[in-house]
Amino acid sequence: MSENVAIIGTGHSKFGTRKDVNVAELCWESIKPAFESAGVEPKDIDYFVVGTAGMWSSEAAVPALIAEYAGLEPKGSMRAEAACATGSAAIRVGYTTIKSELADLVLVLGVEKMQESPSSTVIELIGRFGSYFWEFENFGLTFPGYYAMYGTAYMIKYGATEEDFAKVAVKNHYYGAKNPYAQFQREITVETVLKSPYIAWPFKLYDCSPITDGSACVILASEEKVKELGVEEKVWILGQGTGTGTANLSKRKDFTSLPSVVHAAEIAYKIAGIDKDDPVKYLDGADVHDCFTAAEIIAYEDLNFCRRGEGMKLVREEQTYIGGRIPVNIDGGLKAKGHPIGATGVSQAIEAYKQLLQKAEPGRQADIVKGRWLAHNVGGTGHYAYVTVYGLEKR
Amino acid sequence: MEQKKSIEEFGFPLVVDEKSGALQWLDVRELNIRYTISIENIKPFYEGLRQGKLLTTRCKKCNELYFPPQKDCYKCFSSDMEWIELKREGTLETLTVIFVRPPSFSMYDPYTVAVAKLDDGPKILAWLKGDPRKIRPGQRVRVEIGRRKEGYMMYELVPLG
Numbered sequence: 001m002s003e004n005v006a007i008i009g010t011g012h013s014k015f016g017t018r019k020d021v022n023v024a025e026l027c028w029e030s031i032k033p034a035f036e037s038a039g040v041e042p043k044d045i046d047y048f049v050v051g052t053a054g055m056w057s058s059e060a061a062v063p064a065l066i067a068e069y070a071g072l073e074p075k076g077s078m079r080a081e082a083a084c085a086t087g088s089a090a091i092r093v094g095y096t097t098i099k100s101e102l103a104d105l106v107l108v109l110g111v112e113k114m115q116e117s118p119s120s121t122v123i124e125l126i127g128r129f130g131s132y133f134w135e136f137e138n139f140g141l142t143f144p145g146y147y148a149m150y151g152t153a154y155m156i157k158y159g160a161t162e163e164d165f166a167k168v169a170v171k172n173h174y175y176g177a178k179n180p181y182a183q184f185q186r187e188i189t190v191e192t193v194l195k196s197p198y199i200a201w202p203f204k205l206y207d208c209s210p211i212t213d214g215s216a217c218v219i220l221a222s223e224e225k226v227k228e229l230g231v232e233e234k235v236w237i238l239g240q241g242t243g244t245g246t247a248n249l250s251k252r253k254d255f256t257s258l259p260s261v262v263h264a265a266e267i268a269y270k271i272a273g274i275d276k277d278d279p280v281k282y283l284d285g286a287d288v289h290d291c292f293t294a295a296e297i298i299a300y301e302d303l304n305f306c307r308r309g310e311g312m313k314l315v316r317e318e319q320t321y322i323g324g325r326i327p328v329n330i331d332g333g334l335k336a337k338g339h340p341i342g343a344t345g346v347s348q349a350i351e352a353y354k355q356l357l358q359k360a361e362p363g364r365q366a367d368i369v370k371g372r373w374l375a376h377n378v379g380g381t382g383h384y385a386y387v388t389v390y391g392l393e394k395r
Numbered sequence: 396m397e398q399k400k401s402i403e404e405f406g407f408p409l410v411v412d413e414k415s416g417a418l419q420w421l422d423v424r425e426l427n428i429r430y431t432i433s434i435e436n437i438k439p440f441y442e443g444l445r446q447g448k449l450l451t452t453r454c455k456k457c458n459e460l461y462f463p464p465q466k467d468c469y470k471c472f473s474s475d476m477e478w479i480e481l482k483r484e485g486t487l488e489t490l491t492v493i494f495v496r497p498p499s500f501s502m503y504d505p506y507t508v509a510v511a512k513l514d515d516g517p518k519i520l521a522w523l524k525g526d527p528r529k530i531r532p533g534q535r536v537r538v539e540i541g542r543r544k545e546g547y548m549m550y551e552l553v554p555l556g
Contacts, residue, residue, distance in 0.1 A: 019412040138521075141508055248463065250519055
């Protein structure tokens, strides 16, 4: 388990409503630039993994689909799934495969074409990412509903307001407007959020990430392969932690923190050599899982960017904009960039790569001083958690 | 309907996406999913509900209480469980009001989903009756058995006082 693992190439499709392409074509939009930036070809790949939650789109066997469409046949593959953390689960497979010295070059693709089904069907399916029998079947919880119960509990415990939540959406739209790959490339105001209709109280339309089509692809290489290819532009995976939560929300100790994330973060910080009591000191920025606005605030606290109950203060004081305490979701986050389930975790890795190598678009490049970026990807409502630390220098 | 029309018109099930103008194939194969889920090992739970009781399982060996009820104890690996009755009162912990409902719940008006901590220890998630705007932190609730629009019985939370 000594091999270091680097991202040596990336590709990102435009996120949004992609009626102009089918699943394979959408995949190719990110696979092609990933190959080009890595300077490798399909024949060089030892293994590939596809993160896709599926159900809403027609093609289920996406690894086989792209083996054919992208010339990866007959290389080995699998499909990975961990609800909304599917993309990070796919990275996990690539990372551990190289770490265990079973491959030197792994392609990781995340893809979702959610708009092949009507949004009502997506709402029906996505509400089932919890305890189907005890919490969906009789009580019709939707995905916004699950997180809304955390939002409510956070408001009760710390006195946060719907306006505090709205400010998260305003920030993420501000940066989404500067990201050409984002689904929503326009700024909004607190008013826009507060005036939008309720989806699951206290969340309104603009508190929620959208239903998105998109793909993202990274090529991972062992340290030996990096040397062999003479790769100059790369970022290393410094550490990754994972966690799992109970299926039933009724089994949760409280509703202001996700223990699976706390667990995953502790592991990731330890492996990456980051002091868990002050991670901000080690990071230039982060992408956190803002499927809903309140989720971003809870993420600050679970990742220990601030103390308990102070997440809303970071938002009020605009401390997670560029120039603040720690820039967060300056690619637009799930909220404005879009949330094509399987692609999200891979897209976060690409943002880490772009930020660390200072390739972000004008107006959304963070200062890179410490050389580390964090990605926090949550599946379901803390049902799965992946925290990954990327860095310019290997450990 | 749309599909039939386009087959007559173009010879294929096609539709033009209104926003992008991109041509779409309208899937001919429809899938309906309905699961058959075993409750063989938690039968007493439903017998209890029918009598207005909230029953759950407790491990005879280590006394661990499980709710929702389950057949096996992961703490001591025993499957020797006893059924006990929970007191049907507790305190509300959190709630949400579901405005945008899944299509399979479309026959219901917006509904409130809440989690309460029962006085006996376990938490329970269910629909909350009444006006959610009148609910305050620390609200006491009672578990009652109601009837759904579909005709079947289900437990629900009712505010006290």
